[in-house]
Amino acid sequence: MRTQEGRLRLACWLTIAALALFVWSVLDPGVVAVMLAMSLGQVLGTAATALFFWVVWTDLRRARVIDRERR
Amino acid sequence: MEKVSISTVKSIADLLVVATILFAVIAFAIMLWYLARRPPLTGVTKLVLLAGIFVFPLMSAMSGNVSGYDTTQKREFCGGCHVMIPWTADAEDPNSKSLASMHARNELFGDRNCYRCHEDYAMFGAVTTKATGMVHLLHYVKTYWSVPAEETFGRIHIYNPYPNHNCMHCHSTELDGFEELADHKGAIESIRSGKESCVSSGCHGPAHPFSKVTKEGAE
Numbered sequence: 547m548r549t550q551e552g553r554l555r556l557a558c559w560l561t562i563a564a565l566a567l568f569v570w571s572v573l574d575p576g577v578v579a580v581m582l583a584m585s586l587g588q589v590l591g592t593a594a595t596a597l598f599f600w601v602v603w604t605d606l607r608r609a610r611v612i613d614r615e616r617r
Numbered sequence: 618m619e620k621v622s623i624s625t626v627k628s629i630a631d632l633l634v635v636a637t638i639l640f641a642v643i644a645f646a647i648m649l650w651y652l653a654r655r656p657p658l659t660g661v662t663k664l665v666l667l668a669g670i671f672v673f674p675l676m677s678a679m680s681g682n683v684s685g686y687d688t689t690q691k692r693e694f695c696g697g698c699h700v701m702i703p704w705t706a707d708a709e710d711p712n713s714k715s716l717a718s719m720h721a722r723n724e725l726f727g728d729r730n731c732y733r734c735h736e737d738y739a740m741f742g743a744v745t746t747k748a749t750g751m752v753h754l755l756h757y758v759k760t761y762w763s764v765p766a767e768e769t770f771g772r773i774h775i776y777n778p779y780p781n782h783n784c785m786h787c788h789s790t791e792l793d794g795f796e797e798l799a800d801h802k803g804a805i806e807s808i809r810s811g812k813e814s815c816v817s818s819g820c821h822g823p824a825h826p827f828s829k830v831t832k833e834g835a836e
Contacts, residue, residue, distance in 0.1 A: 558651055559652075561674050562648050569681075572634040602663055605658070
């Protein structure tokens with residue numbers, strides 16, 4: 547998982563897990579489902595988003611470095 | 618709790634359910650596309666992933682959270698912790714004379730009577746109510762998880778005395794008829810200031826009389 551693609555795949559799986567919790571909580575709104583969606587679901591979704599933006603940011607930073615070297 | 622299918626969309630709550638699923642399905646499709654195809658990380662791929670990892674999940678989470686928040690206001694949710702079942706059962710009992718049950722039979726309270734009476738009526742009331750609810754949950758897990766509900770009578774109590782301003786949210790005390798009752802007239806200032814509780818014994822309380830049994834069994 548050290549490559550950018552690996553990180554993005556991890557972000558995808560985290561997003562899928564978070565979305566599964568949200569869908570479960572609205573289709574069968576029991577206590578456990580709602581509590582998990584509103585706690586663990588938020589954490590997983592936020593982690594996935596953070597991972598995605600981190601990949602984009604490091605890519606942009608790397609691209610800028612390459613641009614400077616070319617100049 | 619009631620399950621919703623797409624063919625039975627009748628209210629905003631149902632619409633939120635459909636929106637949550639719709640946004641989730643779109644995000645799912647993007648995730649599966651990326652995981653299956655493994656396209657090169659070009660700018661376009663990143664934009665598509667932005668929609669799949671951030672935009673659509675955020676929209677799904679927002680509608681899901683509103684729907685979840687709505688669910689947490691229902692009496693059935695409060696009864697999810699087994700120690701609360703006697704309280705919710707009393708509220709649902711059509712023959713109960715308790716203050717809580719009488720309010721549950723009022724259409725304005727209905728199946729949300731726990732929340733309507735115990736929520737904080739203030740600018741950030743929803744937030745503080747839910748934050749306190751999390752403390753309740755922690756307390757439940759730490760202390761009452763394996764305790765039979767009947768053994769909690771006399772042990773479970775709210776953190777602070779029940780505030781009169783929660784009653785006054787509906788019963789303003791300002792109508793002419795209110796002071797016609799001698800007990801109200803004599804104590805009007807202490808009622809409004811909260812010095813004298815509306816739900817104290819001898820007035821309108823206790824709201825949950827069955828739970829006020831002492832250790833010796835006397836009420």
